[in-house]
Amino acid sequence: MAAHTKKISSFSAFLEPGSIIYGDPEFDDRPNYRDAEERKLDILIKPKEVEARGALRRAYMEKYAMNKDRYGRRKLGERPFGNAEKRSLTCYYRKDKEKGMKLYFCAHNILAYFSNEKWCDLFVGISK
Numbered sequence: 001m002a003a004h005t006k007k008i009s010s011f012s013a014f015l016e017p018g019s020i021i022y023g024d025p026e027f028d029d030r031p032n033y034r035d036a037e038e039r040k041l042d043i044l045i046k047p048k049e050v051e052a053r054g055a056l057r058r059a060y061m062e063k064y065a066m067n068k069d070r071y072g073r074r075k076l077g078e079r080p081f082g083n084a085e086k087r088s089l090t091c092y093y094r095k096d097k098e099k100g101m102k103l104y105f106c107a108h109n110i111l112a113y114f115s116n117e118k119w120c121d122l123f124v125g126i127s128k
Helices: 030-038 055-066 068-072 074-078 097-115
Strands: 020-023 042-045
Touching (some): 030 042, 042 055, 055 068, 068 074
Parallel strands (some): 020 042
């Protein structure tokens, strides 16, 4: 994506049916709910602090009310996989800066992933 948008249609076409989308209140918009239903996506968006008008939005507000704990877990993924443009970095790879930046972000994500105990607890260990 080149620019920020509050419409999930800009990326939902690339998701498999049954994929889960968590969104902040800025994504609480009827077209997003319709797009999710058309593409058979599981969408959970924190509602804006305004009264629901219409059955579609009311249904999603009720879904959010029953799944607040599930919505709260989205923060666990934001640390290791958060916005790259907000991070400060210095890249010392002179020949291939793109490769250097990819390595930097991979290392950051791996360290953040393993340093976040709550995130690691979501997975089941497999023994050989």
